[in-house]
Amino acid sequence: MIMNAEFQIWRGGKDSAGRFESYSIETTEGMVVLDAVHHIQSNQAPDLAVRWNCKAGKCGSCSAEINGTPKLMCMTRLSELPVGQPVTIAPLKAFPLIRDLVTDVSWNFRVKKKIPPFRPRKPDAPDGTWRIAQEDIDRVQEFRKCIECFLCQDVCHVLRDHQQFESFSGPRYMVYLAALEMHPLDVEDRIPLIKKENGIGLCNITKCCTAVCPEEIRITDNAIIPLKERVVDRFYDPIRKLFNLFK
Amino acid sequence: MIGYDEWHYDVLVIGAGGAGLRAAIEASATGARVGVICKSLLGKAHTVMAEGGIAAALSNVDERDNWQVHFTDTMRGGQYINNWRMAELHAREAPKCVHELESWGALFDRTEDGRILQRNFGGHKYPRLAHVGDRTGLEMIRTLQDHGIHMGMEVHMECTIISLLKDEGRIAGAFGYDRQRGGFILFHAPAVILATGGVGRAYRITSNSWEYSGDGHALAYQAGAALVDMEFLQFHPTGMVWPPGVQGILVTEGVRGEGGILLNNKNERFMFNDIPPLYRNQTADSPEEGWRYTQGDRDARRPPELLTRDHVARCIVREIREGRGSPHKGVYLDISWIREKMPDAPGFIRRKLPGMYHQFKKLAGIDITKEPMEVGPTTHYMMGGVMVDADTQMSTIPGLFAAGECAAGLHGANRLGGNSLSDLLVFGKRAGLYAAEFASQNKAGKTDDVNIQSLADDAVSFFRQADGENPYAVMTALQEMMQDFAGIVRTESELLQAKESLIQFRQRARKVRVEGNREYNNAWHTALDLQHMIIVSEAITLAAIYRKESRGAHFRIDYPDPDPVNGKMNQVIRKGSDGRMHVESIPLKPVRPDLQQLIDEMK
Numbered sequence: 001m002i003m004n005a006e007f008q009i010w011r012g013g014k015d016s017a018g019r020f021e022s023y024s025i026e027t028t029e030g031m032v033v034l035d036a037v038h039h040i041q042s043n044q045a046p047d048l049a050v051r052w053n054c055k056a057g058k059c060g061s062c063s064a065e066i067n068g069t070p071k072l073m074c075m076t077r078l079s080e081l082p083v084g085q086p087v088t089i090a091p092l093k094a095f096p097l098i099r100d101l102v103t104d105v106s107w108n109f110r111v112k113k114k115i116p117p118f119r120p121r122k123p124d125a126p127d128g129t130w131r132i133a134q135e136d137i138d139r140v141q142e143f144r145k146c147i148e149c150f151l152c153q154d155v156c157h158v159l160r161d162h163q164q165f166e167s168f169s170g171p172r173y174m175v176y177l178a179a180l181e182m183h184p185l186d187v188e189d190r191i192p193l194i195k196k197e198n199g200i201g202l203c204n205i206t207k208c209c210t211a212v213c214p215e216e217i218r219i220t221d222n223a224i225i226p227l228k229e230r231v232v233d234r235f236y237d238p239i240r241k242l243f244n245l246f247k
Numbered sequence: 248m249i250g251y252d253e254w255h256y257d258v259l260v261i262g263a264g265g266a267g268l269r270a271a272i273e274a275s276a277t278g279a280r281v282g283v284i285c286k287s288l289l290g291k292a293h294t295v296m297a298e299g300g301i302a303a304a305l306s307n308v309d310e311r312d313n314w315q316v317h318f319t320d321t322m323r324g325g326q327y328i329n330n331w332r333m334a335e336l337h338a339r340e341a342p343k344c345v346h347e348l349e350s351w352g353a354l355f356d357r358t359e360d361g362r363i364l365q366r367n368f369g370g371h372k373y374p375r376l377a378h379v380g381d382r383t384g385l386e387m388i389r390t391l392q393d394h395g396i397h398m399g400m401e402v403h404m405e406c407t408i409i410s411l412l413k414d415e416g417r418i419a420g421a422f423g424y425d426r427q428r429g430g431f432i433l434f435h436a437p438a439v440i441l442a443t444g445g446v447g448r449a450y451r452i453t454s455n456s457w458e459y460s461g462d463g464h465a466l467a468y469q470a471g472a473a474l475v476d477m478e479f480l481q482f483h484p485t486g487m488v489w490p491p492g493v494q495g496i497l498v499t500e501g502v503r504g505e506g507g508i509l510l511n512n513k514n515e516r517f518m519f520n521d522i523p524p525l526y527r528n529q530t531a532d533s534p535e536e537g538w539r540y541t542q543g544d545r546d547a548r549r550p551p552e553l554l555t556r557d558h559v560a561r562c563i564v565r566e567i568r569e570g571r572g573s574p575h576k577g578v579y580l581d582i583s584w585i586r587e588k589m590p591d592a593p594g595f596i597r598r599k600l601p602g603m604y605h606q607f608k609k610l611a612g613i614d615i616t617k618e619p620m621e622v623g624p625t626t627h628y629m630m631g632g633v634m635v636d637a638d639t640q641m642s643t644i645p646g647l648f649a650a651g652e653c654a655a656g657l658h659g660a661n662r663l664g665g666n667s668l669s670d671l672l673v674f675g676k677r678a679g680l681y682a683a684e685f686a687s688q689n690k691a692g693k694t695d696d697v698n699i700q701s702l703a704d705d706a707v708s709f710f711r712q713a714d715g716e717n718p719y720a721v722m723t724a725l726q727e728m729m730q731d732f733a734g735i736v737r738t739e740s741e742l743l744q745a746k747e748s749l750i751q752f753r754q755r756a757r758k759v760r761v762e763g764n765r766e767y768n769n770a771w772h773t774a775l776d777l778q779h780m781i782i783v784s785e786a787i788t789l790a791a792i793y794r795k796e797s798r799g800a801h802f803r804i805d806y807p808d809p810d811p812v813n814g815k816m817n818q819v820i821r822k823g824s825d826g827r828m829h830v831e832s833i834p835l836k837p838v839r840p841d842l843q844q845l846i847d848e849m850k
């Protein structure tokens with residue numbers, strides 16, 4: 001079925017005043033938002049800036065705000081969106097704009113670099129490797145599904161509204177930290193860091209991150225809350241506190 | 248005068264996929280100063296999309312497996328024109344490389360006794376692919392990335408190299424631009440590793456992203472390095488065919504590994520109708536035997552759906568051409584049928600193939616646990632590339648190395664699934680090691696500012712074109728042309744037509760017009776990528792014209808059979824002193840006797 005649809009796409013660079021430009025195209029069956037953006041780029045706005053790669057929700061490049069909601073453009077079908085209304089496509093609001101739909105997400109890469117990497121215990125199987133049971137890694141494998149699209153970072157109030165980039169690492173890195181902390185081989189201790197540098201206390205569990213995760217990782221329930229519990233156990237446990245007093 | 252930033256490294260790695268990152272890790276470990284460059288953000292390279300797994304003879308699931316069997320499988324799959332030394336190193340070193348990933352934090356799916364689980368894949372005799380559901384590439388790239396960033400390497404994201412630089416025949420560095428701001432950058436380094444991946448963007452239907460414009464192939468060619476095996480482009484048998492926007496997106500071979508079958512519109516399992524002689528002994532006689540194989544019965548032989556990709560893709564094309572295809576010009580791939588065989592089939596499918604379940608549900612509105620998928624061949628993987636020394640991965644230019652998909656040799660005429668991810672690890676590591684060694688023995692060469700000014704001026708010339716074409720339009724036309732004339736089924740007359748029209752494409756591409764400025768301008772990026780796509784298209788076409796036989800992925804209807812003389816040759820492509828592209832046939836190196844014996848014993 002061929003229909004006309006209107007798209008309002010944010011245009012503008014970091015130094016110029018931006019605005020929504022309107023484009024109208026003929027849509028085809030099964031089209032996703034990224035297809036529409038490509039169509040507009042090839043025919044109407046050649047210099048439109050957009051990131052993309054895999055077109056199948058595996059790389060996390062084409063993050064944008066579609067009708068105000070953070071989503072992957074490649075996985076959002078036009079048929080999911082309200083008919084007859086223009087579709088608005090805007091860049092991630094939490095991060096500085098580079099141009100059009102492209103933002104500067106380099107902060108995320110800097111945050112990761114500051115987190116102590118995986119450090120395994122000594123191999124303990126006769127062949128110099130490890131034996132690991134599947135049920136011991138199901139949870140960590142859930143975290144490792146993360147495609148680093150940064151939609152969770154974009155929607156997080158602490159980052160988006162309060163701009164606490166210095167004191168809070170955001171849901172993506174809570175998931176990353178949880179994957180490291182719950183990795184059956186890892187022996188590094190990151191709990192003090194999680195409390196202080198990564199600022200886990202700033203998360204007030206609104207679960208907005210979980211709602212936008214395209215990989216359906218249960219960020220709040222499975223990563224953030226267990227990490228908060230570990231921090232509490234370490235720092236606020238009364239018996240441990242008493243013990244520390246006499247140490 | 249156009250200004251540029253400058254960086255100095257011992258080893259410069261162009262590409263941050265599996266091969267580039269593995270190389271950078273190894274080079275950094277020697278203490279070398281390492282720079283890594285990639286066109287996208289870190290972690291978004293093609294490696295992230297790999298689904299099915301990494302091939303390595305760990306023999307965790309079947310203890311009969313070992314490097315020798317893996318070696319002979321790889322040679323058979325490549326129809327014996329592979330670089331046998333690379334096939335040997337790959338088969339021997341892959342298991343250690345997989346364990347190394349584990350020691351850096353990768354978590355593969357496990358066997359009952361807690362070891363790395365392995366799955367069946369086409370052309371592999373035993374279950375051999377270490378995997379994580381159907382997102383193995385993500386596990387691999389993330390592990391390398393998270394390990395690598397702590398090793399001292401500097402990463403330049405969203406930066407594209409447009410030329411390699413030489414000094415007296417030796418590599419001296421590379422020149423490129425920052426995609427975000429549009430400024431130029433000069434990298435000085437005595438050793439450069441190309442790890443730029445493949446070329447699929449030159450075709451209309453492909454599983455590859457915009458990044459695969461064959462940059463490494465073209466950069467090496469322009470610098471004077473030899474390319475080899477460029478006629479061998481793999482068309483993966485199962486890409487999505489509908490809806491139009493997702494045409495070409497990959498459906499992992501893992502679907503067939505877990506029991507999926509191919510059907511035509513007569514509901515016939517057509518793969519049973521045509522089994523090549525090389526594989527007759529290894530292929531199941533009946534659907535029942537095939538099913539038992541996928542369920543781990545060690546006496547059963549593989550179902551014909553798990554024959555090599557070149558063959559399966561051609562059978563699918565035949566079904567479609569002869570009118571037995573599905574409504575959207577594909578065939579059916581059905582995994583839902585296994586509910587006849589097991590109690591919780593939907594749960595099994597969602598657990599083993601979560602990505603595929605999600606992909607079809609979201610993009611095509613199809614529940615693969617209940618209904619068949621529609622699939623057809625898609626341009627997927629380039630076997631050909633930079634000709635390298637097997638042990639060191641150095642190209643024919645001193646100081647220039649290549650690894651991963653942009654290098655050639657390991658896969659011969661056809662790559663086995665899973666052999667790419669292991670290729671990246673084994674040869675990425677070797678390239679990193681030997682590049683660092685080369686850098687420690689050679690000082691950086693000189694670069695020539697006049698040359699650099701002219702490269703930069705060429706690159707910005709598109710903004711001055713008054714009435715050139717739209718770069719996207721020229722790219723689309725090129726993709727259509729290559730798809731039609733140098734695709735999965737080839738013939739002399741069409742290839743000659745492709746060759747002719749590439750002359751015009753070259754002129755059109757030089758004159759495309761770009762508006763706006765250099766800041767994150769996708770039209771400008773496309774104009775520059777297009778130049779590389781045309782060189783690669785020319786190389787594919789010429790090599791395909793010269794190979795007058797059918798072998799592996801290269802299928803000529805005018806020469807439908809393999810030919811013993813051609814079968815002893817590789818085709819090498821070089822830029823001549825006249826500036827034109829030349830093809831030369833070079834004889835294969837005789838296989839070392841002990842390896843030849845293995846091949847003969849396992850025939």
Ligand SMILES: Cc1cc2nc3c(=O)[nH]c(=O)nc-3n(C[C@H](O)[C@H](O)[C@H](O)COP(=O)(O)OP(=O)(O)OC[C@H]3O[C@@H](n4cnc5c(N)ncnc54)[C@H](O)[C@@H]3O)c2cc1C
Pocket residue numbers: 261262263264265266267284285286287292293294295296297298299300301302383384406407408409423442443444445454455458462463497627628650651652653664665666667668669671
């Ligand atoms: C959908 C899909 C599924 C696959 N599944 C499997 C599988 O299950 N098993 C398997 O073994 N193989 C699989 N493959 C093949 C395999 O994933 C690739 O061959 C492999 O990942 C290539 O790795 P690479 O390191 O060579 O290149 P890539 O991972 O593609 O990295 C190339 C890098 O080079 C950079 N680059 C390119 N040009 C330039 C330039 N001019 N300047 C700067 N940087 C540049 C890119 O930005 C990128 O960082 C699959 C491929 C696809 C597309």
